[in-house]
Amino acid sequence: IIQLQHGAHRLGRRNDADMARWRAYGLGQFIHWGLYSIPAGEWNGKMYNGAAEWIRTWKEVSPQAYDSLIYRFNPTKFNPDSWAAVAKQMGVKYVTITTKHHDGFCLWPSKFTDFTVANSPYKKDIIGPLVKAYDKQGIDVILYFSVMDWHNPDWRYDIKTRDDSIAFNRFKQFTRNQLLELLTQYPSAKGLWFDGTWDKSWVKQAAFADSLETEMRKLHPGLIIGSRFRADEYGKRHFDSNGNLMGDYEQGWERKIPEKITDVHGNDWDCVMTIPENQWGYAKTWQGHIKTADELLEMLAKCVSLDGNFVLNFGPKPDGTLRAEELSLAKAIGDWMTVNKEAIYNGEYAGFIKQDWGYFIKSTASNKIYMLVFNIPVSGVLRVATPSHMAIRKAYGLDNAASNYTSEEIGSSTYFIHPNQQITPKKPFVIVLETGEEAKGQTGGYEKAKT
Numbered sequence: 001i002i003q004l005q006h007g008a009h010r011l012g013r014r015n016d017a018d019m020a021r022w023r024a025y026g027l028g029q030f031i032h033w034g035l036y037s038i039p040a041g042e043w044n045g046k047m048y049n050g051a052a053e054w055i056r057t058w059k060e061v062s063p064q065a066y067d068s069l070i071y072r073f074n075p076t077k078f079n080p081d082s083w084a085a086v087a088k089q090m091g092v093k094y095v096t097i098t099t100k101h102h103d104g105f106c107l108w109p110s111k112f113t114d115f116t117v118a119n120s121p122y123k124k125d126i127i128g129p130l131v132k133a134y135d136k137q138g139i140d141v142i143l144y145f146s147v148m149d150w151h152n153p154d155w156r157y158d159i160k161t162r163d164d165s166i167a168f169n170r171f172k173q174f175t176r177n178q179l180l181e182l183l184t185q186y187p188s189a190k191g192l193w194f195d196g197t198w199d200k201s202w203v204k205q206a207a208f209a210d211s212l213e214t215e216m217r218k219l220h221p222g223l224i225i226g227s228r229f230r231a232d233e234y235g236k237r238h239f240d241s242n243g244n245l246m247g248d249y250e251q252g253w254e255r256k257i258p259e260k261i262t263d264v265h266g267n268d269w270d271c272v273m274t275i276p277e278n279q280w281g282y283a284k285t286w287q288g289h290i291k292t293a294d295e296l297l298e299m300l301a302k303c304v305s306l307d308g309n310f311v312l313n314f315g316p317k318p319d320g321t322l323r324a325e326e327l328s329l330a331k332a333i334g335d336w337m338t339v340n341k342e343a344i345y346n347g348e349y350a351g352f353i354k355q356d357w358g359y360f361i362k363s364t365a366s367n368k369i370y371m372l373v374f375n376i377p378v379s380g381v382l383r384v385a386t387p388s389h390m391a392i393r394k395a396y397g398l399d400n401a402a403s404n405y406t407s408e409e410i411g412s413s414t415y416f417i418h419p420n421q422q423i424t425p426k427k428p429f430v431i432v433l434e435t436g437e438e439a440k441g442q443t444g445g446y447e448k449a450k451t
């Protein structure tokens with residue numbers, strides 16, 4: 001064990017009500033919106049092949065020219081209620097919204113910089129109305145904040161000289177001021193989603209970041225902060241020098257999903273996912289594969305089955321409207337969630353052996369076990385291996401209880417689930433298992449071979 005002042009301050013999961021609420025979300029929405037949405041991956045008629053929200057770093061783009069985009073930020077069709085309604089129909093329980101991305105442009109009228117909406121043609125606060133609109137729909141809000149700030153002249157990638165450290169000390173105060181400002185202006189936010197914290201300059205601020213995290217938690221009891229905010233005094237990030245998770249949930253699953261339960265080390269976590277391969281801000285043309293609703297539903301099921309939340313990204317257009325591809329995916333996901341949401345909300349790892357046909361999710365609300373079926377075997381029969389001494393009492397379809405199933409015990413704690421009629425579904429579907437304790441002593445006489 002290494003003595004740490006600024007490592008993890010808690011072992012294991014948070015067990016308070018605020019975190020239990022976060023753990024139960026299942027499905028979330030990410031929103032990336034800002035000046036980068038205007039060029040949308042194109043500059044002087046050339047397409048930037050990186051992520052659209054990173055276009056300021058492209059050698060073809062002068063930072064000053066990029067920063068002048070502030071004078072073009074005027075989302076005349078922005079209607080937060082319409083975004084929140086789309087999210088509601090989609091079935092998301094929380095939304096993570098960019099307050100300030102790496103480019104430093106603030107979607108709220110921060111007092112600590114001029115590089116905000118207040119000095120754009122739009123003039124008005126964006127964050128406040130968004131928080132209000134989502135709160136009205138009963139969707140919780142998490143505020144995304146990038147520590148790295150390309151616009152702020154005091155930002156440094158590393159601290160090499162005395163001048164660097166004088167500038168970066170100003171930058172640290174600026175960061176603290178903005179974070180306290182966000183928590184004060186938008187007190188209904190449930191948490192902060194930090195990004196832009198990997199550079200040496202910030203990694204060297206273990207003590208400062210640790211005390212700032214403590215100060216924010218004091219200002220906002222119950223605040224949820226992930227593992228990407230700070231490093232320990234040896235520069236370790238996400239997991240401290242003793243291998244313990246820092247923050248309240250693991251934030252390492254960006255555009256990737258854990259394979260098995262041991263990959264998540266008993267921690268809470270979220271997976272943040274783009275619809276194209278790698279675009280967070282609005283990009284005029286999406287290159288490569290665009291994920292289908294069925295792919296996204298399978299990602300959602302997989303995340304919840306492994307104790308995580310699945311957060312799907314939307315990149316609104318510069319005029320404030322959502323693009324057609326995102327609206328149609330939100331609709332398709334929402335239609336599926338309308339029927340199957342009880343298998344997703346309050347979902348947790350069920351402890352069943354993973355099967356090829358899909359995912360098991362246990363409900364903390366009903367204690368029911370849900371089978372989320374994506375791949376029907378040629379046999380048409382679905383194998384289930386329950387944790388030992390757990391028997392299956394009943395199996396029925398969530399879409400309609402009439403579509404019932406017969407469970408046949410084929411071995412110790414092993415069953416075949418037989419559909420009572422030919423299943424030819426067009427969409428992933430859910431079977432509910434009601435289970436119970438196996439009768440004492442009734443071992444079913446399955447003798448293990450001696451080998």
Ligand SMILES: COc1ccc([C@@H]2N[C@@H](C)[C@@H](O)[C@H]2O)cc1
Nearest residue numbers: 032051053054195196254272280
């Ligand atoms: C390759 O390094 C990065 C760094 C930051 C990101 C940002 N994190 C995502 C949540 C988006 O905000 C993306 O711009 C992506 C890739």
